[in-house]
Amino acid sequence: SQTIHQWPATLVQPVGSPLSLECTVEGTSNPNLYWYRQAAGRGLQLLFYSVGIGQISSEVPQNLSASRPQDRQFILSSKKLLLSDSGFYLCAWREAFTLHFGNGTRLTVT
C-alpha cells in the first residue's frame, strides 16, 4: 500500500534562516505531488505541484521554492524565512482524482 511521510513534524526557525521540508511517498511510482499551506482561518492554499522529476509548477508567488530531485521525493525550501511563512505545511500525492495527505509540518517562524 502507499504511504506518505513528511518531516519534521514541527519546526521553529528564526526569521532569515533557511528552510527545508521533505516529503516522500512509498508504494507508487511517478506520482503527482503537491505542497499545500494551511494558515489559521484561511483553509488550504496550494503552493506547488509536480507531475514528474524536475517539473515544478508554482501556484502563488512567494518566498518559497520546491524541488523534486527523485521520483518520490518532494522538497519545500526557502533561503530566508519570513514571519509570514509560519503555518502548517501539508504534502500530498494524487491517486487518480483523489489527494492523499501526509501528517504535515508545523512551522513557526520567530
Place this chain on the structure above:
Amino acid sequence: AQSVTQPDIHITVSEGASLELRCNYSYGATPYLFWYVQSPGQGLQLLLKYFSGDTLVQGIKGFEAEFKRSQSSFNLRKPSVHWSDAAEYFCAVGDSILTGGGNKLTFGTGTQLKVEL
C-alpha cells in the same frame, strides 16, 4: 476558476444530535467533490468523494453527503454525532478530467465542529 464556499466557520452540536455541514461549489462542468476531516495537528483524511452516479454517497465513520447539481451543493451529514467527530472539516472540488496540469483540488476554508457532551 473553481471555488468552494463553506459558509459556517464554527458549528457546535450536542453528542447524539444530527449534523449537516454545508458546502457550495463553483465549477464549469461536472465536478469531482470531496470531504476531508482534520484532527488537531494532523493531516487531512478523506471521508468521502463523489465522481458520478448515485448522488448520495456514503463515507467512513458514518458520514454521508448528497450532491445537488441544481443547488451547486455537496453537504455533509451524519445522523448521530459522537464526541470523537470534533475536528475541522474541509470540502474540496477537483477537475473531472485528467490533465497534464496536475489536477489540483480547491478547498473551502473549513468548518470547525465542536461536540458538546
